[in-house]
Amino acid sequence: MSSTATVGDLVSQNYKYGFVTDIATDKIAKGLSEEVVRLISSMKQEPAFLLDFRLRAYRQWLQMEEPDWATLGYPPIDYQEIIYYAAPKQQQKKSSLDEVDPKLLETFEKLGIPLSEQKRLSNVAVDAVFDSVSIATTFREQLAEHGVIFCSISEAVKDHPELVERYLGTVVPTNDNYFAALNSAVFSDGSFVFIPKGVECPMELSTYFRINSGDTGQFERTLIIAEEASTVSYLEGCTAPMFDTNQLHAAVVELVALDDASIKYSTVQNWYAGDENGVGGIYNFVTKRGQCRGDRSRISWTQVETGSAITWKYPSCVLQGADSVGEFYSVALTNNRQQADTGTKMVHVGPRTRSTIVSKGISAGHSANSYRGLVQIGPKAVGARNYSQCDSMLIGDQAAANTYPYIRCQQPQSSIEHEASTCRISEDQLFYLQSRGIGFEEAVSMMVSGFCRDVFNQLPMEFAAEADKLLALKLEGSVG
Amino acid sequence: MSAVIRPDAPVLLEIRDLHASVENQPILKGVNLTIRAGEIHAVMGRNGSGKSTLSKVLAGHPAYTVTAGSVFYRGENLLDLDPEQRSRIGLFLGFQYPVEIPGVSNLEFLRVATNARRKERGDEELDTFAFEDVVRERLSVVQMDPAFLDRSVNEGFSGGEKKRNEILQMALLEPVVAILDETDSGLDIDALRIVAGGVNQLSSPDNATLLITHYQRLLDLITPDAVHVMAAGRILRSGGKELALELERSGYDWVDAELARLDGEAERQPLEVA
């Protein structure tokens, strides 16, 4: 009981979302070329500006090299072995849920995301994305009454091309990085949110991503625009079946907040992580960036990362508007052979911009968990402030916790404070809780959840309990 | 060796020839002690005499290994049980150094612990609201500010606050046998009064208390039925409350002489047997 190995045993649990839905899909042949990019665009009947966008990105991608600076190790990815488009066979997106293949509805229900009118959550609108395609979006009419647009990005391209053209690629340029360029060339679907001026979005918006095919890459593109003085809270969830091969997931998320707007973006990521020997699992290479374009705007990222074989993601804020605020709250739990290299960039451009970073990394098994962050204060960011706190908890002596917090500052009238610590669950703490009648598992779970509390507090109410449960699930197991 | 104070009362805790070691270093070398319902016992002794080890062993700290002897709690073999099970059936250890657990809310901790004990007794578990009512009422026992409930377990608490939090836990868990390890250390006189007042309020004819302490001053406030002097891992002498006063007057010097005498006996023993 005294050994940390038993704590390690606790962090192991079986993945509960590993099933495969047996459904016919349309796939294009594997491999990537200019023809494939054109094919995706034509299958989606896209306007010319978007085809140009894709082709430009593809050509840039060809000139780029896969980044190798992260503390990650994986065999080279063969980009010609990936299928870039897969969709469940159904001709058109259905206007009513009744027409959606019941197998798909059942899949999402099994994942805890009921879409049917009787069962769905009363105050959360859901966009369900299966492989590359959005299959249903709930509460669209109710949202439309407030002028809120919440739909798949493919629909937005058809119905609101002017908005897509104005904002797409303005936060994450096509040549931003290798994976962003790849995504820009081949992205299939994702969510689109537009909150008009002065509107407080009446409910939580949520997208649920499900990878089903074994050999398909998933490349979602999400774009959220909050006009002046509007607010929105958005949550994404992710799962995938268990395959013994690795699937590539390279998403791009762009957020734009105008004057006085506020966007809260939460992620609960539970992609399949591979087995205890590191076989299979999702490669999660994601570019997420928000731009506080307007004065007094606010963008807040909250992430709970528990899945994926490899996570490479740095949700960032570019704080352009005066007095704008960026926040990043993160819990990353790695176990077995998982590798996570995650953190954030806070780029202070405007005066009196403020940012807060709270990162909690938990490493168990043979996993590696790195925090990598950048706080940059530019010459015009007079009065800018940053506070960062990154804490690591190590479970067992085979896990690695790395911390790489870059700071770059060019403005004397600013202040940056960074604190980091490393801890473990001490025998004394365990004994203290046990001596008050609290069982071993519950004691460990309480301490891990206590360690993460600052972050869980940031999640929307509806999902905070969910995240706690997810972590508790990860901690479920037999006491050795 | 221990004095029988209430011969008719049921035995709650029976320690027989208890030997224990930590990191292969023997610390307890044959402790005998019987505690009956309604009794308050005090164990005194110098630093390193084994007092705190005794309390840790009774509570089941994983770093201590019992090498010989037995401990029965209401007829049940205590040494077979996990620390949490010992707590659930009514054994309580008030820590000399209560542990800080950042991030874990004190209120949540108290509720989970209380419900674990209630469940064991067959009582209904309390939800958040019902528990808040209970805890607020018990706060008065230790004159604690409700604000402490919203903080993390013991984190940033002063020495006195930590000890009051221990007694609050005792008030909530309603133990049958409470072991208070140096609960008086590091307390000013006001905090000491509050803590002692709490202990007195909670003691009844059905439960028992084992006080582990250096000093007489706690025993001025809580009157023990029996006092035991520990040295070199065993109980050297037992008596009534006057023994504590005697120690206060004459110190522990006699202990060395006594130990030397015992060691001599131990050395001669094989000869006698032969």
Next chain:
Amino acid sequence: MVAAPVVTAAAAGSGAPALAWLAELAGAPLPTRRQEDWRFTDLTALAAIPVGVAAPAAGRALDPWAELNLPAGVTRLTGTAAEAQLGTALAASGCDQHWPVLLNGGARPALLVLKVEGDAGSLELPLPVSAGEGVAAWRLLLVLEPGARLELLQVPAPAPGQRQLLSLVSEVVLGEGARLQLGCLAQGHNHAALLHHLAVRQASASELQATLVSSGWGLARHEPRVVQEQGAARTRLLGLQRVDGRQLADTHSFVRFDGPDGELDQLHKAVADGSGRSVFNGAVQVPRLAQRTNAAQLSRTLLLSDRARIDTKPELEIVADDVKCAHGATVSQLQSEELFYLRSRGIDATTAAGLLQRAFCHEVLRELPAAAHRHDPMTALLGAA
């Protein structure tokens, strides 16, 4: 390898020829900013150094230390005795192939190998350069026998007004229970550059305190690298660098614990004024066998001008679970409340700012060996009060 003969310029001219010549001396191309370790420090600035070797100011036989008075307990080794442990600390701390180290080897450094036994008191090692422009190089190896003690002060100094690149590589081997208090007081000028490596192997129960103070150089790079080979040793690293004008100062520190129970206490401070650039990169590695390591790293920077820039990058890599590792970083200007308090007592703003800067620097300067005081490090750093 002992003593540096004056090498005449291999090629005349300036700019690119100087860089090509430096690459040739090192036997390796100059690192570029595409390499992570040199991302913030552009060595093409060395193009301003004329081709040629500026000899360390020499006494008899071209040996700059021929007349050095060594305290009792310190012996100078030469020949094979000297070479036995040469390079071991560089290799152990993974920097034997670093470009500044290769350059040092190629520049035929003046060599000093000292063996220290017992309590040897204190030693000041002047590192002066004769007038003349180009590269001057020293290599030092200190072997402290078990239980030995030494206070050592190094004072690298370029000749006034001369365009010089000073290359200093120090290796230290600390035996069991040995204690070294090392200070390096490096005061340069705008036309001079300093490349300084300090590689240390620490046996158990040894103690190292290294205090590196640097100011005034056009370009200065300090790389203190320490390996606790069995853990269970104490390492204190203190750094203070000040930049002004268009100067650049860069400290890349590295500490690795190859055994349990090691301790690190690191404080790095920087003051950036004018259009200066200050870089700090602090790597700490705690592998699996280094249980119960206790490491703390703190970086504090004062940014005094809106044209100055600082880059700070701690790198903590931990694979042991029972460890205490904390690091912190702050960047700020002088505290306005403190300034106001002083001004409300009648002290003018400039004087008050000066006082506060002195207080900021004092925390590191006071850790220099006592011998440093006669160099008046505070004035060297901040000018007269």
